[in-house]
Structures are given as C-alpha cells and as structure tokens.
Amino acid sequence: MASGTIVAGIDSSTQSCKIVRVDAETGQILSTSSAPHPDSTAVHPDRWWEAFQAAGGAELGDVEALSVSAQQHGMVALGADDAPVFDALLWNDVRSAPQAQRLRDELGAEVWAEEIGIVPVPSFTITKLAWLAENHPDLADRVRKVMLPHDWLTWQVLGRRNYPTTDRSDASGTGYYSVTDEAYRHDLVEWAFGRSPELPTVIGPAASAGTTPGGTLVGAGCGDNAGAALGLSLRPGEVAVSIGTSGTVFTSTDTKIADPSGAIAGFADATGKQLPLLATINGARVLGSTAELLGVDLQKFDALAAAGPADAGGLTLVPYLDGERTPNLPLATGSLIGLTRAAMTPENMARASVLGLLCLLADALDKLRARDIAADRIVLVGGGSRSRSLQAAAADIFQAEVVIPRPGEYVALGAARQAAWALSGAGAPPAWERRVERTISPSGAADWAAAVRGRFSEARQRLYGL
Numbered sequence: 001m002a003s004g005t006i007v008a009g010i011d012s013s014t015q016s017c018k019i020v021r022v023d024a025e026t027g028q029i030l031s032t033s034s035a036p037h038p039d040s041t042a043v044h045p046d047r048w049w050e051a052f053q054a055a056g057g058a059e060l061g062d063v064e065a066l067s068v069s070a071q072q073h074g075m076v077a078l079g080a081d082d083a084p085v086f087d088a089l090l091w092n093d094v095r096s097a098p099q100a101q102r103l104r105d106e107l108g109a110e111v112w113a114e115e116i117g118i119v120p121v122p123s124f125t126i127t128k129l130a131w132l133a134e135n136h137p138d139l140a141d142r143v144r145k146v147m148l149p150h151d152w153l154t155w156q157v158l159g160r161r162n163y164p165t166t167d168r169s170d171a172s173g174t175g176y177y178s179v180t181d182e183a184y185r186h187d188l189v190e191w192a193f194g195r196s197p198e199l200p201t202v203i204g205p206a207a208s209a210g211t212t213p214g215g216t217l218v219g220a221g222c223g224d225n226a227g228a229a230l231g232l233s234l235r236p237g238e239v240a241v242s243i244g245t246s247g248t249v250f251t252s253t254d255t256k257i258a259d260p261s262g263a264i265a266g267f268a269d270a271t272g273k274q275l276p277l278l279a280t281i282n283g284a285r286v287l288g289s290t291a292e293l294l295g296v297d298l299q300k301f302d303a304l305a306a307a308g309p310a311d312a313g314g315l316t317l318v319p320y321l322d323g324e325r326t327p328n329l330p331l332a333t334g335s336l337i338g339l340t341r342a343a344m345t346p347e348n349m350a351r352a353s354v355l356g357l358l359c360l361l362a363d364a365l366d367k368l369r370a371r372d373i374a375a376d377r378i379v380l381v382g383g384g385s386r387s388r389s390l391q392a393a394a395a396d397i398f399q400a401e402v403v404i405p406r407p408g409e410y411v412a413l414g415a416a417r418q419a420a421w422a423l424s425g426a427g428a429p430p431a432w433e434r435r436v437e438r439t440i441s442p443s444g445a446a447d448w449a450a451a452v453r454g455r456f457s458e459a460r461q462r463l464y465g466l
C-alpha cells in the first residue's frame with residue numbers, strides 16, 4: 001500500500017453515523033466525525049443518509065477506498081420506485097414477537113439452528129417481513145427489494161448505479177441466509193413473506209461493491225459486530241463485549257456453532273470465518289436512563305457508581321428496560337429489587353445499574369463458555385465501555401482479564417480495514433496494531449462479585465423462571 005493512502009470506514013449505528021479516516025498502511029486514525037440518528041426503533045432510511053452527510057460523508061475526496069458497516073437486521077423494504085414502503089424496522093423493534101414465535105415453532109428450533117444458523121427472535125429481518133405481510137398486506141404487495149441498513153447505505157454511496165450488494169456477515173443475520181450453505185434460502189422468504197422480493201447479491205469479504213460517482217472504491221461492507229471484530233483484530237481466546245445501544249458478546253471461530261436454544265446466533269464474520277454472538281437489547285442506555293433518573297450527567301453518574309458499596313447496598317437491577325433478547329423476553333420490563341430505606345441512595349442506584357448491565361452480559365458470556373469457547377480476555381468496546389465504574393467492575397463480574405482498547409470507533413475502524421483490504425487486493429486484511437489503553441485483571445478477592453451475580457440469577461429466576 002502506497003504510503004499516505006487514506007481509507008474511510010463508516011458505522012451507521014443505532015444512535016449515530018460515525019466516519020473515520022485512517023492511514024491505510026498503519027491503521028492510525030486521522031479523523032473521527034459523527035452525526036446523530038433519530039431515537040426510534042422505526043426509521044426512514046433517508047435519515048441515515050442525512051446523518052452520513054452531516055458527519056462529512058460528502059467530504060471524503062482524499063479517500064481512496066471506503067466501506068460501510070451498520071446496525072444489523074433492520075428491514076429496508078423498497079417499492080418499485082426504490083422508496084421504502086414502510087419505515088425501516090430496526091433490530092430493537094419487538095413488534096414482530098408473535099411472528100418470531102410462529103416461525104420458530106413451525107420450522108422447529110433445531111432446523112433453524114442447523115440449517116440457517118439462527119433461531120428467530122424479533123430482531124431478525126425475516127420476522128419483520130412476516131409482520132409486514134400479516135399487518136399491512138397492501139404494503140407488502142408493493143415490496144420489490146429487501147435489504148439491510150449497510151446494503152442500503154452502500155448502494156446510496158454508489159449513487160444507486162449498481163445492483164445492490166451485501167456481505168455474508170450481514171446476510172447471516174436475516175434468517176433467510178444459510179450459513180451452512182453460504183446461500184440465500186429464497187424458500188424461507190417466500191414462506192414467511194408470501195412474496196419473492198429481490199435480495200442484494202452477496203459479495204466476498206475483500207470484494208468491491210463498485211466505485212462512487214467520484215471514483216472512490218467501495219468495499220463490501222458488513223454488519224456492525226463483524227466490523228468491530230475486524231477493527232479489533234480479535235484473537236483466539238478473546239471475546240469482545242460491546243456496550244452500545246445493544247450489548248453484544250462475540251468471538252471469532254473457524255467452525256460454526258448451532259444453538260437450538262437460540263441464545264447464540266451463528267453469524268458469519270467479515271473475513272470468511274464465523275462470529276458466534278449473543279445480543280442484549282439493553283446496553284449503554286441502562287446507564288444513561290439511570291443517570292437521567294438521578295438527574296446527573298454521565299460523568300457524575302460514574303462518580304456516584306464508584307462511591308458507594310461494591311454490592312450496591314443489596315440493590316439488584318434486572319435491566320430489561322426495552323424488553324430483552326437474551327434471555328428471549330421481548331415484552332419484559334425491568335425490575336429493581338432489594339429496596340430498603342437505607343439502600344435507597346443515588347450511589348447504590350447508580351452502582352446497581354452498572355452491575356445489572358454487567359450481570360446481563362455475564363449471563364451471555366457464560367453461554368459462550370458453556371460451548372467450550374475460551375474467554376480468557378474480554379475486549380471491551382462501545383460507548384458504554386467508557387464508563388470508568390463499569391470498567392473497574394467488569395473483570396470481577398466477568399472473571400476474566402479485561403482489555404480496554406484506546407478510545408475509538410472500532411466498528412468504523414473495521415470497515416476502514418476492510419476497505420484497505422479491498423484496495424490492496426491482498427489475501428488478508430492489513431495487519432493493523434491494536435492500541436490498548438489499559439488491562440484490568442480480576443482482583444481475586446471479589447466475593448462481592450459472586451454474591452452480586454448470585455442475587456441477579458435469583459432475581460431473574462424468581463421473575464421469569466429462567
């Protein structure tokens with residue numbers, strides 16, 4: 001790669017669009033910009049394009065290649081005029097819960113896990129198509145193309161001059177792409193949706209989707225979690241825990257995992273390998289909404305969470321605030337348990353929020369470990385991972401060494417790495433060094449952490465029998 005070559009990576013995530021410009025040779029981030037997305041679980045895709053422009057998407061003239069990564073699963077359903085027939089239903093929109101249950105029951109969880117790699121939950125695109133067909137058959141009749149957020153934005157960046165494309169990482173989260181066969185299951189689309197819309201062509205991890213009208217090479221793009229794995233150069237024995245709007249726990253493996261319980265999604269990654277992943281609907285916003293409740297900003301919230309007793313004075317927050325996916329309880333609500341007059345302090349409340357979120361993620365991590373996946377080191381990323389009190393408690397709650405990479409947009413960085421790979425024509429992505437801020441080991445004397453996890457499991461079982 002010629003020295004001075006610049007590539008860009010885009011992360012069109014749930015809450016915002018982020019763009020990084022990166023030195024293609026070293027992986028050094030040269031600039032980061034962002035613009036917010038609307039706070040809704042159903043969004044018109046034009047809002048993503050506007051945020052991309054507001055984040056400086058039109059000012060990438062010095063960039064030789066770019067790739068788009070985005071929130072997974074969102075249903076972008078376009079009519080004959082290529083306009084959406086309905087707002088894009090996002091991964092955290094749970095209105096398709098009845099359809100998810102029906103699709104799961106009719107085909108059987110074992111068949112889903114073995115043949116497709118995932119078992120339907122409301123996040124997945126196929127359940128959203130089933131919802132549209134059942135609730136708005138007139139609109140479903142108008143659908144000609146179905147794609148995902150990263151496919152749509154990639155197509156938009158290309159000036160819509162090509163047939164839309166996607167990649168295997170994002171296709172593997174639709175429910176109508178078989179990770180086993182590496183091919184679409186058009187029969188499942190027809191079955192769930194009752195119609196056969198066009199689907200984007202799946203291109204290889206290092207392939208080019210085309211060039212922008214200005215001549216910039218555009219990579220295949222990927223789902224955001226696959227983008228983070230690429231941006232972090234995730235190694236064997238490492239598990240990433242991302243705390244964005246969603247919480248995700250994932251790793252990179254050579255062989256696929258079929259989990260009929262549906263907890264572990266057998267996604268593909270953005271390099272040709274597998275990306276077993278567990279996702280929670282509740283992530284960083286658990287902290288943000290508690291801060292709002294307490295009337296403090298995130299810095300003050302963090303100080304409060306660090307100031308009280310390690311076990312939050314006995315308070316347990318089960319943070320299913322927006323429903324939950326892991327465990328699969330789309331209509332659940334959160335619970336605060338253990339209230340006493342003495343325990344009702346802002347410090348305990350803030351700490352319970354941090355611990356509740358960590359316990360939710362630790363439960364997910366345990367499910368990966370139960371499949372013999374080594375999780376000796378946890379790499380913590382996403383906006384919520386900037387919380388110092390969360391960082392400090394994570395190693396004890398996860399019972400693993402926790403690596404805090406230098407602050408950065410790792411999904412966007414992964415997309416940039418993919419763009420550099422596509423530009424280079426090499427057999428593997430460029431070797432970019434991961435920059436680490438600090439590493440935290442379990443304290444070894446954290447009885448409080450075991451007690452907190454025990455209390456959390458007890459509360460979950462008492463509330464939901466799980």
Ligand SMILES: Nc1ncnc2c1ncn2[C@@H]1O[C@H](COP(=O)(O)OP(=O)(O)O)[C@@H](O)[C@H]1O
Binds near residue numbers: 244246288
């Ligand atoms: N220091 C912090 N403490 C707690 N939460 C934080 C902190 N910094 C950012 N966040 C939260 O992180 C979230 C954004 O993270 P991000 O990874 O960009 O999400 P997404 O990718 O889903 O859009 C917001 O909810 C924001 O409030």
Ligand SMILES: O=C(CO)[C@@H](O)[C@H](O)COP(=O)(O)O
Binds near residue numbers: 123225279
């Ligand atoms: O649904 C999933 C993964 O299966 C989520 O991880 C989405 O991909 C959204 O990610 P963020 O915007 O929260 O990073």
